[in-house]
Amino acid sequence: MVKNFAKQYINGQWKDGSSEKTLKNINPYNEDEIFEMNSASDKDLDAAYQAAADVQQTWAKTLPAEKQQLLDRVSQIIDERKEEIINWLVKESGSTHIKAELELSVAQRIIKESASFPYRMKGQIMASDIPGKENFVYKNAKGVIGIIGPWNFPFHLSMRSVAPAIATGNTVVLKPASDTIVTAGTLIADIFEEAGAPNGVINVIAGRGSEIGDAFVQHPIPKVISFTGSTEVGRHIAKQAGEHIKETALELGGNNVLIVTEDADLEAAAESAAFGKFMHQGQICMSINRILVNQNVHDSFVELFKKKVETLAAGDPSDEKTVIGPLINNSQVERIQSDVEESIKQGAKILIKPEVDGNLIHPTILTNVTNDMPIAKNEIFGPVAPILSFKTEEEAIRIANELPYGLSGAVHTSDLHKGVELAQQIESGMVHVNDQPVNDEAHMAFGGEKDSGLGRFGGEWVLNKFTTEKWISVQKERRQYPFFE
Template identity: 40%
Template sequence: MTTQATTPFLDEARWHGRLFDGAWNTADARIDVLEKATGETLTRLGHATAEHVRAACASAHANQTAWAATSFEERAEVMRAAARLVKENEAELTGWIVRETGCIPPKAGVELKMAKGILEKAAAMLGEPQGYVLPSVDGRISLAKRVPHGVVGVISPFNFPLILSIRAVVPALATGNAVVLKPDPQTPVTGGIIIARVLEEAGLPKGVLHVLPGGGDAGEALCTDPDVAMISFTGSTAAGRRVGELASRHLKRVQLELGGKNALIILDDADLDLAASNAAWGAYLHQGQICMASGRILVHESLAAGLVERLAEKARHLPVGNPALESVALGPLINQRQLERVHAIVTDTIAAGATLVAGGTYENLFYRPTVLSGVRPGMRAFEEEIFGPVACVTSFASDDEAVRLANATEYGLSAGVISASVARALAVGERLNTGLLHINDQTVADEPYIPFGGRGHSGNGESVGGPANWDAFTQWRWITIKGEAPRYPF
């Protein structure tokens, strides 16, 4: 008796060398997707050009009206079915995420749990009120109703590619938009193919979602295409500024979630062991390649030496290696260019007077968890988003100084305050220029049900997620109704 092999959910035969528009179409140019820990080719996808983007936008525009006209129950069921598929295929999807992004399996689990939650939340939001009855003159009904933009373009990054793609794609689709997604070409399976496959199998109509991994020309085409009404972008501040300029010039709505240089403030009454645990997690999770990473660890001067000692001990013993083969805490950085940038920031900061306490070395793309003490304003490690596993420790003498140091940045994404007194921590936190604030926690946190967004150079005041999704992916339409047309004096 023989057992028939089961076809994998992410069967490469379906999408190898192809692009997605509801079907899998062969592309002339290809992207080699590398396994980050080994540098070996993991798979190959189609490479989208500006011409592909223009065709996709036209198709999305043509198919959006019919999709928006489907009942909210039908759209919600697509989202629920996709959530079930994420759960059912968790083990297979985890392997792809680990190898493509270089993350440890628990981080892949977080992405999948979030993706499932985002899909379920998108289904649930369709049962919420979608407008208002407004006061008006006698004899007239006045309504305000949420309506979709039309076509939404989504540009997503490499670090948490599944979450940072699906958090825009899914609520945009749920509210009746069509979507053209350009995932980062370094992580197109996690940031694009997984989403295409679960929605395809869940019954999303053809032409409503397009997945086009490509370069800067594809992104620029998406930002300027006349069929696109909105751009949702997650990435660096420099790239986000360019996206905002292009899209705004063409009168598109723009939602930007950009970089961060987030402060974790440890007050003088904090438990040092707990504080060190929070600081290490916030600085080293996913090799520090998180926009919410604890990029500046601000600690009261009375605790600074003890915190540095504890952080260094953790850094020296955290295992680094291939997360697909070993039980490790840190995997590789995304590419050689990023590794060189991380190391340059570390060496320049040491040259400027900071002390290297642990780490500061690397092998291939594996950068050792690093501790720098005595980091001050003006040093690169204080000013710049590192996107690497570097804990930068700065001491302060008073709560007022801690606030000044935390706010001494153009960014404003996330902050944490650790103290034995919740009231004191809240008083400090309320003075911080940040979109996300965590009391007695480090700076890295996200949930499917919350409005996520930053201030300053971390965003443009737009949020995505939870209650913010109605604001982000729909616009108001005013509707009035009279029993019969009135006679006017003209």
């Protein structure tokens, strides 16, 4: 049942978009049309931002307990509607059941962490060098937050901004990716509505980027634009936001490495690599993009890794045994095929052949890969695993840092001290020793360096991102000014 999911949600009302253009919601596995809806126009966007602005001050002054109760109720509703949400993730984003379960779990942790934020809006009392003066620093909500949700982990990555923004007294306008209108947008609004969110606290605008994308960022009302997506689009958003003196929270692309040293536990490394590469078909910003293996253990690792990958079932994501589901659309399939073919021309060797069936690419492994091949230097965002060989750890670090991304990474070694030393040298916002790069904990600093984004999500970092500080001083006794001495 589609319910209101094919509509805009503005100021507590479900409405058809006023654009003459439409959006089609397509199941990426069988390419069936789920629904077609009217797209949002500039008029709808303005109404959503105005609704958010009208209620923001009232919401900011709402008691901390009421904000916390709202988020607690949201979490409870997600538990009650778990199967419905999972089914939407499967049919709309091509999620397998394993991935959908994981996505709900991390989203719930974000909500529960955010529920503590109303009581963590701490100010300060500070000393002054001026006689009789007392300084106060107040922490306040930023105002209205514009959030652009992605299609790969749509429910979690939209909620990752929505929950903390609302918890800290902001109101939001959420623009979901066109491929995942429901799970990145209207489903979230429906849950908050059921939880009792006041009208205007959350608004969802589904529209074409070509029609409302620039206006979403340039509109005078939002104080912060939160975006998760490609570096190319993120760079465009940052440029526009900068021109309008808006703050951004940008989590962008990644080209993440997993380094396997000579002394690593190869069995553990192979399992780690298989999960970190093929979870959600590799369509995760943190997914392994390049597997770097010491030449002395290369062949042994490759043999173990191949055996692990051959056990991963690809097919219909609605089948609970499926591990590898479809890519989000055919343009992604064509892009990846092109990079694989060009890399093979440049000398890469096929260990497991890239079988393609519609939007489904079966798990693929390439060896003899170098950093300048398309399958290594481009963000893959698909189920292809390139394996590169290195002689020394210094060479591995050079290969890791050679490309402009810096989101996540991993190192496998039996020497934990050495693992931390190598992690420190990788130019990345996050690195995990004896694990894989796909990690997201609600209380930790999540974000990247270089072309992988600006700012941090999670815990106190996102709390600070969505709040601002105001200095108020109080002069308790008459001040003597040098003009009148």
